[in-house]
Amino acid sequence: MSVNEAYRDKHINGLRFSKWTIIKRVESSKNRERRVLCLCDCGNTNEILFKTLANKESTQCKSCSARNNKARKTHGDADRTRLYRIWQGMKARCKYKSMGATFDRYGGRGISVCSAWEEYTSFKEWAIKNNYSDTLEIDRTDSDGNYEPSNCRWVTRKENALNKRVSGKVGFRGVRMNKNKTGFEVQVSINGRSKYLGTTKTAKDGAKLYDDYVTINNLPNKLNISKEK
Numbered sequence: 001m002s003v004n005e006a007y008r009d010k011h012i013n014g015l016r017f018s019k020w021t022i023i024k025r026v027e028s029s030k031n032r033e034r035r036v037l038c039l040c041d042c043g044n045t046n047e048i049l050f051k052t053l054a055n056k057e058s059t060q061c062k063s064c065s066a067r068n069n070k071a072r073k074t075h076g077d078a079d080r081t082r083l084y085r086i087w088q089g090m091k092a093r094c095k096y097k098s099m100g101a102t103f104d105r106y107g108g109r110g111i112s113v114c115s116a117w118e119e120y121t122s123f124k125e126w127a128i129k130n131n132y133s134d135t136l137e138i139d140r141t142d143s144d145g146n147y148e149p150s151n152c153r154w155v156t157r158k159e160n161a162l163n164k165r166v167s168g169k170v171g172f173r174g175v176r177m178n179k180n181k182t183g184f185e186v187q188v189s190i191n192g193r194s195k196y197l198g199t200t201k202t203a204k205d206g207a208k209l210y211d212d213y214v215t216i217n218n219l220p221n222k223l224n225i226s227k228e229k
């Protein structure tokens with residue numbers, strides 16, 4: 001049954017059009033335009049022209065529509081905020097090969113952004129809940145782990161630098177700077193136990209040593225440089 005037939009037969013009560021639910025048909029105005037009394041999902045009611053429902057011109061009440069516009073406007077302004085730029089940077093490092101060496105240290109070794117954070121609004125929600133402020137930086141607790149709520153927190157620039165220095169982390173899986181900073185120690189975790197593989201001159205050589213060991217021994221560990229398929 002088409003909506004026009006439904007209207008003629010007065011079988012329209014309870015029909016839904018987006019947020020509107022028709023309560024009842026009201027007397028046609030002089031020019032015989034069909035009008036209906038509708039209930040919006042928010043609880044507001046209004047009399048509207050039936051044709052504006054059928055052609056989707058009207059989908060919600062005025063206050064709902066104002067609220068949506070405001071939300072859209074806020075999001076549109078978002079690229080000027082620091083938090084939004086952090087979100088963009090995080091995604092870029094994990095996704096775009098054109099980022100070069102930066103991509104190699106993130107997306108290139110399998111680090112990704114969780115699906116929830118693909119949406120800026122959900123990242124922002126997490127950030128605010130976790131005391132984000134414009135002086136803090138995002139930090140992954142496990143530097144081999146992904147950008148996701150369980151592995152991220154906000155730290156000061158100082159804390160971030162300190163973490164990096166103390167742990168000797170260089171951004172490659174299994175590779176860290178040795179204590180006297182003369183080379184890079186390479187270790188692989190096998191069944192929860194650490195195995196020392198050697199020390200290399202550069203971090204990248206360390207990453208390669210790690211990857212080769214994992215590949216040759218057919219270990220389930222993720223590689224630093226994802227192999228082209």
Ligand SMILES: [Zn+2]
Pocket residue numbers: 019040041042043044060061062063064065
């Ligand atoms: Zn409404």
